[in-house]
Amino acid sequence: MTDGTTSASGASELTSSMQHNQVSAADDRSYTAIANEPEFAELRRRYRRFAFPATIAFMAWYITYVICNNWARGFMDTPVVGNINVAVVFGLLQFLSTFVIAFLYSRHANRELDPLATQLRNRFESETGR
Amino acid sequence: MSALVLLPLATGNRGLTIGLFLAVVALTLGITFWASRQNKTAADYYAGGRSFSGFQNGLAIGGDYMSAASFLGISGSIALYGYDGFLYSIGFLVAWLVALLLVAELLRNSGRYTMADQLAYRMRQTPVRSAAATSTIVVSIFYLLAQMVGAGSLVGLLLGVTDQSVKNLVIVGVGILMVIYVTLGGMKGTTWVQIVKAVLLMLGTLLITILVLAKFHFNLSELLGAAAERSGKGLAFLEPGQLYGKDLIGKFDFLSLGLALVLGTAGLPHILIRFYTTPTANAARKSVLWAIGLIGAFYLMTLVLGFGAAALVDTAKGSQIATSSGNAASPLLAQAVGGGEGTLGGSVLLALISAVAFATILAVVAGLTLTSASSVAHDLYASVIMKGRASEKSELVVVRIAAFAIGAVAIALAIPAQRLNIAFLVALAFAVAASANLPALLFNLFWRRFNTLGATCSIYGGLLAAVLLVVFSPVTSGTATSLLPDSNFAWFPLRNPGLVSIPFGFLCGIVGTLLSRDDSSARRYDELSVRSLTGAGAEKATGH
Numbered sequence: 001m002t003d004g005t006t007s008a009s010g011a012s013e014l015t016s017s018m019q020h021n022q023v024s025a026a027d028d029r030s031y032t033a034i035a036n037e038p039e040f041a042e043l044r045r046r047y048r049r050f051a052f053p054a055t056i057a058f059m060a061w062y063i064t065y066v067i068c069n070n071w072a073r074g075f076m077d078t079p080v081v082g083n084i085n086v087a088v089v090f091g092l093l094q095f096l097s098t099f100v101i102a103f104l105y106s107r108h109a110n111r112e113l114d115p116l117a118t119q120l121r122n123r124f125e126s127e128t129g130r
Numbered sequence: 131m132s133a134l135v136l137l138p139l140a141t142g143n144r145g146l147t148i149g150l151f152l153a154v155v156a157l158t159l160g161i162t163f164w165a166s167r168q169n170k171t172a173a174d175y176y177a178g179g180r181s182f183s184g185f186q187n188g189l190a191i192g193g194d195y196m197s198a199a200s201f202l203g204i205s206g207s208i209a210l211y212g213y214d215g216f217l218y219s220i221g222f223l224v225a226w227l228v229a230l231l232l233v234a235e236l237l238r239n240s241g242r243y244t245m246a247d248q249l250a251y252r253m254r255q256t257p258v259r260s261a262a263a264t265s266t267i268v269v270s271i272f273y274l275l276a277q278m279v280g281a282g283s284l285v286g287l288l289l290g291v292t293d294q295s296v297k298n299l300v301i302v303g304v305g306i307l308m309v310i311y312v313t314l315g316g317m318k319g320t321t322w323v324q325i326v327k328a329v330l331l332m333l334g335t336l337l338i339t340i341l342v343l344a345k346f347h348f349n350l351s352e353l354l355g356a357a358a359e360r361s362g363k364g365l366a367f368l369e370p371g372q373l374y375g376k377d378l379i380g381k382f383d384f385l386s387l388g389l390a391l392v393l394g395t396a397g398l399p400h401i402l403i404r405f406y407t408t409p410t411a412n413a414a415r416k417s418v419l420w421a422i423g424l425i426g427a428f429y430l431m432t433l434v435l436g437f438g439a440a441a442l443v444d445t446a447k448g449s450q451i452a453t454s455s456g457n458a459a460s461p462l463l464a465q466a467v468g469g470g471e472g473t474l475g476g477s478v479l480l481a482l483i484s485a486v487a488f489a490t491i492l493a494v495v496a497g498l499t500l501t502s503a504s505s506v507a508h509d510l511y512a513s514v515i516m517k518g519r520a521s522e523k524s525e526l527v528v529v530r531i532a533a534f535a536i537g538a539v540a541i542a543l544a545i546p547a548q549r550l551n552i553a554f555l556v557a558l559a560f561a562v563a564a565s566a567n568l569p570a571l572l573f574n575l576f577w578r579r580f581n582t583l584g585a586t587c588s589i590y591g592g593l594l595a596a597v598l599l600v601v602f603s604p605v606t607s608g609t610a611t612s613l614l615p616d617s618n619f620a621w622f623p624l625r626n627p628g629l630v631s632i633p634f635g636f637l638c639g640i641v642g643t644l645l646s647r648d649d650s651s652a653r654r655y656d657e658l659s660v661r662s663l664t665g666a667g668a669e670k671a672t673g674h
Contacts, residue, residue, distance in 0.1 A: 027667060028657065034666065035656035043663055051231040059392070062224045066388040069217065069370040070381040077369045082351030083358060087213055087370055094220045095426055101227055102422045109235075109415060117411075117664045124666035 150485035165319030175316035176243035188420020193324030206456020208436020214373035219429035221391025235411035236662035252654035263509035276555035278544035309537035327493035341467035342438035357440035390628030394560030397567030409671035506532035565592030587642025592635025599627035
């Protein structure tokens with residue numbers, strides 16, 4: 001293994017006692033085989049179907065909040081109840097949306113991602129004898 | 131979140147405060163010695179044996195992330211500037227969604243000990259590891275300096291000492307402690323120190339929050355009203371505009387800060403390596419969920435602390451809180467709700483909150499020192515210099531030497547850096563993390579074509595853009611509050627570089643990738659995808 005086109009996490013793998021973690025030819029074949037499985041394409045699709053739109057959504061929602069603080073102050077200053085105005089509510093809603101998205105992602109991952117990932121990982125481990 | 135001014139709290143019971151400080155030191159050292167006997171392999175030292183549960187690591191992430199800047203700085207900023215002080219905490223919290231959705235689990239499955247492990251996964255090792263180690267060390271040192279400068283000023287503030295030599299001594303002491311934590315305890319010791327600190331911080335903050343809310347019949351509107359009235363600014367105190375966005379440049383500066391805060395967290399190396407301490411990606415996910423819950427709850431409580439201080443303690447010009455740039459707000463509020471100056475309850479709570487702030491600093495500096503020492507030993511020594519021929523034993527010797535060296539460098543830099551604004555150092559660390567590390571991480575995970583040249587270009591490009599834009603900003607020169615008030619070479623108008631340097635980092639990654647014909651990394655993209663999404667071949671927990 002020379003620097004440059006090494007496999008696995010590179011040269012440093014050689015240093016460790018965990019030498020089995022180098023990507024051997026067998027591992028390499030297994031990775032390629034799994035990458036071509038329809039189940040893997042499905043796992044990747046399910047992951048991206050949630051993670052990418054959710055990222056765009058919370059970034060847009062957060063940037064809207066930052067922009068409103070700058071350029072929509074009349075709106076932000078509107079009282080809602082008592083001394084609580086739109087700005088405070090909007091800020092607290094950022095907390096709420098963060099908690100909700102985190103919860104939804106965790107539910108999605110537990111139900112939709114983990115079973116498929118476990119199945120593919122088990123196949124990899126039986127093929128490579130781990 | 132601005133410069134700590136050196137005015138002591140000449141109140142409270144100094145003996146009690148010192149006693150509690152020493153108790154914190156004794157407790158953390160005890161944990162470290164215990165952990166030092168558990169460290170056997172490299173995975174133990176660098177990643178705590180990957181044996182921490184989701185909940186434990188969630189607490190440790192909280193302990194790593196909630197720095198003195200957020201504990202004292204944010205509540206102080208709210209006490210002085212009202213609503214605008216709250217804005218930092220929102221960026222700091224929302225940022226965790228980037229880490230949860232895009233980074234934590236994939237990194238846990240594909241990396242090993244350092245951020246560079248992931249970035250160099252399918253790249254040529256030497257150039258990418260050198261680049262990633264450089265930005266790891268730069269980000270960690272900026273962050274470390276902020277904490278150490280804060281430690282010197284805070285201990286001075288909390289113990290009522292104005293003498294400069296005492297502050298220098300405190301910085302040296304904190305430096306020695308962090309080297310001891312890291313050389314002996316490794317990741318295991320550091321993690322337990324962070325867990326203990328997170329518990330202390332959450333309990334201390336909760337206690338003061340309840341005492342404050344009780345004074346206002348647990349009615350937020352009543353608390354806000356009292357804060358607005360006592361602030362002398364009326365309802366404007368509850369509206370945006372007291373601190374940020376006073377003119378057009380200020381508005382863009384705030385936008386720039388907001389971007390750096392939300393995109394920086396998922397690129398902070400000392401946060402990223404915490405994901406390696408869990409046994410599985412599922413546990414890494416759980417740890418981020420716990421972290422989001424804890425950090426969110428904490429920032430909601432700092433809102434109560436900040437407005438509580440504005441309502442209950444003197445924050446007018448010339449008051450202790452104003453002259454400390456707000457950093458004294460939480461401790462003085464604790465004293466006030468405990469019964470006030472001179473009472474037993476007041477002294478006890480003041481000492482307690484001061485000790486919590488001290489524990490906070492120690493836990494954060496330990497994490498940062500470990501991160502940079504690990505990168506020196508694992509990335510620079512074992513991979514770049516020895517090309518992978520170093521033994522595990524020699525790597526574990528080098529990591530300890532590196533911890534000493536980083537401790538010495540941090541002490542040497544922190545003593546003159548006491549003139550620097552802490553918020554500036556923290557914001558710079560976030561801006562570099564968002565500009566240099568995040569683009570490379572995301573491209574590596576999600577863009578097949580991304581290659582070695584792209585990775586090095588985005589890391590060095592984002593890093594240089596962020597640092598140089600700060601050098602040519604009003605932070606460095608051109609205004610009375612600049613580092614060099616007598617010179618003027620500030621052609622870049624924004625104090626925070628993120629608005630330009632973050633897109634620039636992404637752009638460098640794209641241009642570098644397209645300029646290179648190297649497709650060896652693209653060929654290994656399938657392997658990285660399978661490994662990061664399924665955990666096939668990922669590092670396992672070490673069994674003890």
